[in-house]
Amino acid sequence: MSDWLSAAEVMERLGLKPQTLYAYVSRGRIEARDDEGDSRRRLYRAADVERLRHRKARGRRPAAIAEDAISFGEPVLASAITTIARGRLWYRGQDASQLAETAKLEDVARLLWDCGTQRFPPLFTLVPDGPPLRRIFAVLGERAATDPAMAGRSKKALYLEAASALDSLVDAIAGRPGQGPIHARLAAAWGCDEAGADLVRRALVLLADHELNASAFAVRVTASTRASLAACVTAGLAALSGPLHGGMARRVLALMREAEREGLNAALTDRLATGSPLPGFGHPLYPDGDPRAAALLSAFSVPEPYARLREAVAALTGAEPTVDFALTAMAARVGLPEDAPYLIFAAARCAGWIAHALEQNETGRLIRPRARYTGPEPG
Incomplete structure (x- = not known):
């Protein structure tokens, strides 16, 4: 799997609308960078996408709660x-x-x-x-x-x-x-x-x-x-x-x-x-x-x-x-x-x-x- 995905690939894997993908990026949940081959496109870190896919499977274990709390999560x-x-x-x-x-x-x-x-x-x-x-x-x-x-x-x-x-x-x-x-x-x-x-x-x-x-x-x-x-x-x-x-x-x-x-x-x-x-x-x-x-x-x-x-x-x-x-x-x-x-x-x-x-x-x-x-x- 490539380290970086297109917006279409991300939205397909996570079932997102463009606005929701934008929200994930703005909150720091998915890292984005410019596409060197096309200045009008953005690419998204595949590891972040996979992490979000598996988030539900992790449940509410203490380690998962603590990690999520760092980003607009529970008070720490x-x-x-x-x-x-x-x-x-x-x-x-x-x-x-x-x-x-x-x-x-x-x-x-x-x-x-x-x-x-x-x-x-x-x-x-x-x-x-x-x-x-x-x-x-x-x-x-x-x-x-x-x-x-x-x-x-x-x-x-x-x-x-x-x-x-x-x-x-x-x-x-x-x-x-x-x-x-x-x-x-x-x-x-x-x-x-x-x-x-x-x-x-x-x-x-x-x-x-x-x-x-x-x-x-x-x-x-x-x-x-x-x-x-x-x-x-x-x-x-x-x-x-x-x-x-x-x-x-x-x-x-x-x-x-x-x-x-x-x-x-x-x-x-x-x-x-x-x-x-x-x-x-x-x-x-x-x-x-x-x-x-x-x-x-x-x-x-x-x-x-x-x-x-x-x-x-x-x-x-x-x-x-x-x-x-x-x-x-x-x-x-x-x-x-x-x-x-x-x-x-x-x-x-x-x-x-x-x-x-x-x-x-x-x-x-x-x-x-x-x-x-x-x-x-x-x-």
Whole structure:
């Protein structure tokens, strides 16, 4: 059997519709890649298809449950920070969409960190030259190499260090040290007017945390070793840099350009016919639509190309936009740089990463799962 299968072969073996194949790919259940012989086709990893075929036969054995839990499955860690319930996102019991109406990222950070109304002093970060992504990794990497570990630190000391780490990240994104609300500092760096700054504020609040996603889990694993908060944030940044996480906005932009080049209906139909994903649409945790996207999209007039894409996808698949689509459309409306969605995501999620690091540190437990060995028989 070939290592890679066509969309038609996958759909035949699993009895899937194109939309369902797309959902499996978007959730990471089936790995896909471009066909080197035909740029318009996608190929799918045969091993993933076979695994899905045999999934029912495995039953609900503990090993199978544990493996499935890693991908949008059963909860694997206790947390009091964030939950997704009744189709909404909640920060310590408060509706994130409602908070986005008036709150600043700093307010949400205090809520997530559970540190009351503690004030944080202004700080100064030396920001190196270079593009934003290089700056943020340089600044946080330097701190990760020098900041003290969390073990044995007082809560007050950790809160001050948390504020310092978030401030350093914002300075690195802005390209210079600054004071004042985080959204205002970022908006000033990008030349936004007051309305644009308020949209940045809303986006930061809506993106501050999202339960146990890939970057938050990476942060918690790092925090479980009692590493420094800066090291934990760096682990989150590394996970966020992947195209299936913080890189999703770039994939939305790629879809927009494809629709511009080939025509909207042709681009969407071709993707669906081959089981290729439609980035920015359909979230497995929000079957009725991503509330973060709804909260952000309601605050501005969506640019016409994005509005047409949204309508066409809804007509073809019924899928609702995710916050990645909303963030990309917002950036287009305000005239932000192409990397701004990722940078907004990083600044916002830093607050959540720190909350997860602090909570994991409180448990005193090392996260050390076991692997289910599938290699050659030992000996």
